[in-house]
Amino acid sequence: MDFSVVVEYFPKLLEGAWVSLQLVAISIVLGGIFALPIALARISPVGWIKAIPFAYIFFFRGTPLLVQIFLVYYGASQFDAVRESVLWPILKEPFWCAIIAFTLNTSAYTAEIFRGAIQAIPQGEVEACKVIGMTKFQMYRRVLLPRAFGIVLPAYGNEIILMLKGSALASTITILDLTGMSRTIIARTYTPMEIFLAAGGIYLVISIVIIAIFRQIELRQNRYLGTLSIKVPDKG
Amino acid sequence: MIDLHGFGDQLLQGAVVTLELALSSLFVGLILGLLGASAKLSSVKVFRWIAHGYTTIIRGIPELLTVLIIYFGATSVLMSIAGLFGYDEYIEVGAFAAGVTALGLTFGAYATEVFRGALQSIPKGQHEAAIALGMGPVRKFYRIILPQVWRIALPGLGNLFLVLLKDTALVSVVGLDDIMRKANIAVSSTKEAFLFYLVAAFMYLALTIISMAFVSYMEKRASRGLTRG
Numbered sequence: 425m426d427f428s429v430v431v432e433y434f435p436k437l438l439e440g441a442w443v444s445l446q447l448v449a450i451s452i453v454l455g456g457i458f459a460l461p462i463a464l465a466r467i468s469p470v471g472w473i474k475a476i477p478f479a480y481i482f483f484f485r486g487t488p489l490l491v492q493i494f495l496v497y498y499g500a501s502q503f504d505a506v507r508e509s510v511l512w513p514i515l516k517e518p519f520w521c522a523i524i525a526f527t528l529n530t531s532a533y534t535a536e537i538f539r540g541a542i543q544a545i546p547q548g549e550v551e552a553c554k555v556i557g558m559t560k561f562q563m564y565r566r567v568l569l570p571r572a573f574g575i576v577l578p579a580y581g582n583e584i585i586l587m588l589k590g591s592a593l594a595s596t597i598t599i600l601d602l603t604g605m606s607r608t609i610i611a612r613t614y615t616p617m618e619i620f621l622a623a624g625g626i627y628l629v630i631s632i633v634i635i636a637i638f639r640q641i642e643l644r645q646n647r648y649l650g651t652l653s654i655k656v657p658d659k660g
Numbered sequence: 661m662i663d664l665h666g667f668g669d670q671l672l673q674g675a676v677v678t679l680e681l682a683l684s685s686l687f688v689g690l691i692l693g694l695l696g697a698s699a700k701l702s703s704v705k706v707f708r709w710i711a712h713g714y715t716t717i718i719r720g721i722p723e724l725l726t727v728l729i730i731y732f733g734a735t736s737v738l739m740s741i742a743g744l745f746g747y748d749e750y751i752e753v754g755a756f757a758a759g760v761t762a763l764g765l766t767f768g769a770y771a772t773e774v775f776r777g778a779l780q781s782i783p784k785g786q787h788e789a790a791i792a793l794g795m796g797p798v799r800k801f802y803r804i805i806l807p808q809v810w811r812i813a814l815p816g817l818g819n820l821f822l823v824l825l826k827d828t829a830l831v832s833v834v835g836l837d838d839i840m841r842k843a844n845i846a847v848s849s850t851k852e853a854f855l856f857y858l859v860a861a862f863m864y865l866a867l868t869i870i871s872m873a874f875v876s877y878m879e880k881r882a883s884r885g886l887t888r889g
Contacts, residue, residue, distance in 0.1 A: 486822075486868040487861040488829035490840060495861065498847060499854035585720075592722035596833060603725055616732035624721040624729065631720040 429615045430622040437619075440605025441626050447591045447601060450523050452584055455530035462531060463538035477535065484532035489590050492529055497521040497597045522594040530587050537579045541572035574645045581638035585631050592627075602626060662855065667846040674842035675863055681759050681828045681838060682867075686821060688764030693771025693817075700776050711772065718769035724830050726766060731758040731834040759831035767824050774816035778809040811882040818875035825867055839863050 430437075466477040484492065500506045500515050514520045545568055553563040595604030606623040610616050664671070699711035718726065734753040742751060782805055790800040832840035843860040847853045 483861070483865065486826075486865045488826040488840070488864055490829040490832070491843075491857055491861045491864065494843075495854065495857045499857050502852060502854045589722035589724075592724040593830075595724070603722065603728075606725075607728075610732075617729070617736055620725060620729045620733065624717075624725055627722060627725065628717065628720040 426615065427618055427622075429609075429613050430618050433609045433613070433619065434622070436605055436609060437602065437622060437626060440600055440602040440623075441630065443599065443605075444588070444591050444594075444601040444603075445630070447519075447522055447526060447594055447599075448584065448588050451526035451530055451591075452587055454523070454527040455534055455587075458527065458531035459534035459538055462535035463542065466535060466539050467542060481532045481535055484529050485536070489525070489529055490593055490596065493522060493525040493593055493597055496525045496528075518594075518597045518599050522591075522597060522599055526587065526590065526594075529590070530583065533583055533586070534580070537576055537583060538572060540579070541575040542568055544575055545571050574642075577638060577642045577645055581635065581642075584634055584638075588627065588630060588634065662859070664856075664859065665846070665850050665852075667842070667850070667856070670842045670846065671839060671859065671863065674837060674839040675867070677756075677836065678825075678828050678838040678840075678864075679867065681756065681763070681831060681836065682821070682825050684760045685763035685767055685824055685828070688760055689767025689771055689820075689824070690817075692764060692768025693775050696768055696772030697775035697779055700772060701779060715769045715772050718765055723762070723766055723827050724833065727759065727762040727830050727834060730762040730765075731755065734758060734761070755831060755834045755836035758834060759828070759836055763824055763827055763831070766827065767820055770820050770823075771813075771817060774813050774820065775809065777816075778812040779805070781812055782808050807882075807885075811879075814875065814879050814882055818872070818879070821871060821875065822868055825871060826864065829864070 462477045462480065465473050466481070468474050496515075497518060500521075506512065506515060509515075515524075549567060549571070550563070553567050558566070591601060592603040594601045595607060598604070600608060602623050606619045610619050613619070696711045696714060699707040700715075702708060702711075731753065734757075735751060738751045738753065739748075742748070786804055786808065787800065790804040795803065828838060829840040832838050832844065835841065839860050843856045846856045850856070
C-alpha cells in the first residue's frame with residue numbers, strides 16, 4: 425500500500441469532513457428542535473395526539489436511512505406540484521435534501537430519547553411542582569426539562585455519533601462529504617484501501633472528539649450530583 | 661390497488677436477499693460478539709487490547725464505509741495474499757460476501773458489549789456450582805453460562821438485529837440485489853421514485869415488525885425457566 429496518495433489528497437479529505445460536520449451539525453440542531461414537541465405529544469394522555477408521533481417515530485426508526493434519503497431526493501421530484509412550488513430551489517439541492525432526511529430521522533430518535541428522560545424523572549418531583557403551585561409551563565420550563573437535559577446527555581451523545589455515521593449516506597446522492605470525497609478521489613487514483621482507511625481514521629477522530637466533549641458537558645450538567653458521591657456518615 | 665408495473669415479484673425477491681443477508685450477518689456477528697466479549701473479559705492483556713481496538717474502530721466508522729472498505733479492499737488484500745503463493749488471477753469478492761463480512765463485523769462489535777454485560781451479570785456462584793459438579797470449562801459454558809447469558813442478552817441483541825436489518829440497505833450501494841436495489845431498478849424504468857421507495861420503506865417496516873414479534877417470542881422462551889411470582 426502506498427500512503428503518499430493520502431498525504432497528497434489530505435486537504436481534499438478535510439474539505440469533505442467539513443461538509444460532513446455541517447450536515448451533522450445542522451441536522452442535529454433542527455432535529456433537536458423538532459424532537460421536543462414530538463416527545464411532548466408522545467407522552468400526552470390523549471389517545472389521538474399520542475398516535476401521530478407514535479406512527480412518525482415508528483416509520484423513521486423502522487426504515488433504513490438510505491430509503492428516507494432517496495424518498496426525499498428522488499421521491500419528492502416525482503410530483504409536478506413539488507417542482508412548481510416555491511420550495512423547489514431547496515428540494516433540488518442534494519445538500520438540503522440530505523438535511524431534510526437527516527433532520528426527520530434524527531428527530532424521531534431524539535424524541536424517543538427525550539420521552540424516556542422525561543418519564544425517568546421521579547413522580548415526586550412532578551408532585552412537588554404541583555404542590556408549590558407551578559403552572560404546567562413553569563413545571564416543564566424550570567424543573568422537568570432541565571432535569572431531562574441532564575438525563576438525556578449520554579444517549580444524546582450516542583445519537584450524534586450515529587448521525588455522524590449516517591451522514592456518510594449523503595454520498596449516495598452526489599454530496600461530496602467525507603465518504604463522497606473519498607469515492608471521487610478513488611475514481612481518480614484507484615487506491616481504495618488507502619483513501620478509505622484514511623477517511624475511516626478521520627471519522628474515528630471526529631467520534632472521539634464528540635465523545636470527549638459530551639463527557640465534559642455531562643460532568644458540568646450533572647455537577648449538582650457531585651455531593652451525592654460524598655458518603656454521608658451513618659447515624660448509628 | 662397501487663400499480664407496481666410488474667415489479668412486485670422483483671421486490672419480493674429482493675426481500676428474500678435482504679433477509680438472507682441479515683440472517684447470515686447475524687450468525688457471523690453473534691460468533692464475533694461472543695469471541696469479542698470473551699476476549700474483553702480475558703485475563704490475557706493482548707486479547708483485551710485486540711477486542712478493545714476492534715470495537716472502538718468498528719463503532720467509530722460509518723457502516724457504509726465499512727461496506728466499501730471490505731468490498732473494494734478485500735479484493736486487493738486477497739489478491740496480494742494470493743500473489744505471495746504465486747496465484748495471480750483476478751479474485752473478485754461478491755457483494756453478498758462483502759456485505760456479510762461488513763455487517764457481521766459491525767454487529768459483532770456492538771454485540772461484544774451486550775454479551776460482556778450479560779457475562780458479567782452471571783453470579784460467581786453459578787460458575788462455582790458448575791465446577792463443583794465436575795463440569796469442564798466447555799460444558800460449563802454450554803450448559804450453565806450460555807443459556808443464562810442468552811436470556812439477559814436477548815433484548816439488546818434484538819435491538820441490534822433491527823439496526824442490522826436496516827443496515828442491509830447499504831449493501832445495495834455495492835450492487836447486491838436486495839430490496840433497495842430492486843427499488844432503484846424499478847425507479848429507473850418507471851420514474852415513479854416516490855411510489856417505489858415508499859413501498860420499499862414499508863417492506864422494511866414489515867420485516868421490522870416480524871422481527872420484533874419473533875424477538876419477543878424468543879425472550880419469552882428464553883425466560884421459561886424462571887419462576888414467576
